[in-house]
Amino acid sequence: MRRTLYCGELREHHAGQKVVLEGWVNRRRNLGGLIFIDLRDREGLAQVVVNPEASCFSEADRVRAEWVIRVEGSVRLRPADQVNTKLATGAVEVIAERIEVLAEAKTPPFPIDAGWRGEDDPHVGEEVRLRNRVVDLRRRRLHHNLRLRHKVIAAIYRFLDARGFISVETPYLTRSTPEGARDFLVPSRLEPGHFYALPQSPQLFKQMLMVAGYDRYFQIARCFRDEDLRADRQPDFTQLDMEMSFVTQEDIIALNEELAAFILRETLGQEPTLPFPRLTYAEVMNRYGSDKPDLRFGLELQDVTEAFKGGEFRAFAGAEVVKALVVPGLLSRREIEELETTAKSKGAAGLAWARFENGALSGGIARYIPPHLPEQLGLTQGQTLLLVAGPWRKTVEGLGAVRLELGRRLGLIKPGFKFLWVVDFPLLEWDEEASRWTYMHHPFTSPNLEDLHLLDTDPGRVRAYAYDFVLNGSEIGGGSIRIHRRDLQERMFTLLGISPEEAQQKFGFLLEALSYGAPPHGGIAWGLDRFVAHLAGEESIREVIAFPKNKEGKETLTGAPAPVDEAQLAAVGLAVRSKV
């Protein structure tokens, strides 16, 4: 007899039926003469009862947690006083007639049963979890996360298909492109000494699909970047990649926020309000000190540059900007010191402060604060004023980091999903190390045509048609309108210090494509792992990836990366140098 239904699907209307269940023993309770088995499959738990007179009683007595068994029996309603209201199947139980052990199991290294009966799983260290990932993946939390991820992807396909997008696959073995992140290299056997690179994104392929007239493309694409890992970064990660022809920035933004709303509706039953806020880069940096601000709380930065200009406090008098944060509450010296460390980590020179208590400012730099300032900032009794002064970017980012830390510490972050778009990014930023301009997004991003006249005279002020999609303080997507004219693309390469020869060698195929009549086009890529992690309420994308890598980039199940045979190296013309 084969399985008739999932354990978790058992309901009252099955009462009286013969069923066959197959699954894992979540828990076994032996009352002496009577045995209960909570049988588990991906849909949930069902209670199996084994009576002492049943022929399978001795088999049931032998069974242990995580054994895989098949149970044949009949469903019956439980007496009213024995209904388990915590389980969806709690009104019924299966009286076992036959039990067959399909596989015995070692005792699991950590408990996995609690989540399945609706409780919190006890905390287990991530190292232990990743080392035993198969066991870990049995827990309900990960079942839920991976199914949510699937639902998100399924919703993406439904939505984009209905809007005329087609999914096209692009190569994983491709060419190394200069700059950007470090490439993962794959040696060529047919041409020893030559290498493929794994794509950092399908960027150039999708642009060429636009030139080829496909008009609307998308792909759930794996991307590879050989950089250090973080809670929200893996060396191989998944993008929702998208590109459209004959569109404006606003078209892309509007379509993508509809997509986001559709996904939330389909997966979580939520209805976010559209449109999402669109804030300029300058505005979010000045108000939140971040290009990916968390809008779930206020605590905005305020500009007080003028109040200190030319004043007696030398450190502030000549500063490019002075920014202030009004903190609800009196912070201790120790707390301020910790926050100063946070500010300094972003390059701020320091963190000045004063407390407003007993009707006056005291402590820190209280005596240097202009008399009118507290009123201007709305500073009231029992609050702390924090200040950073210096070059614009380090100042706002320093205080922005403090804002974020305070949001967490003071519990200001409200639950929910706060989306926004950040627009009007600068096209270029100054690279101190290389002493030249470099792109902020990527070298194919179109300048805002209104700023084109500044390109040679004042490149730093040129805005880009680039936009980031931000959710709860996390960059979940980014895109741009691309350059579709060969002459402008060549001009950009020159500005970025890429010689015509180098451009031809590395991007010749793109320039060539652009010279065959390219439509105006643009697109976006979402960090799918991050997006799903937010929807699942997880801090780390490792919780929404079945087999993630740890902080050191190791895949803990298989032990990758690992050495390979000398013969394998020889076949691709490589030899490993002894460690330097």
Added chain:
RNA sequence: GCUCCGGUGGUGUAGUUGGUUAACAUACCCGCCUGUCACGUGGGAGAUCGCGGGUUCAAGUCCCGUCCGGAGCGCCA
């Protein structure tokens, strides 16, 4: 590459100013138990406290080094 935090039975934790046999919960094994649902109950086994060195009469505890893991900085077009 750098900074910070952590490492104690299988798992999760406690362990005070250094002081007897390293504690607790849970899991595990055995006994008893017919309506449990984290069953109950009695018993048992299980840890050279990540590793190495140092200080000390005495180190889980203090110091140095090292390994492993996590958070962040740099990096991430």
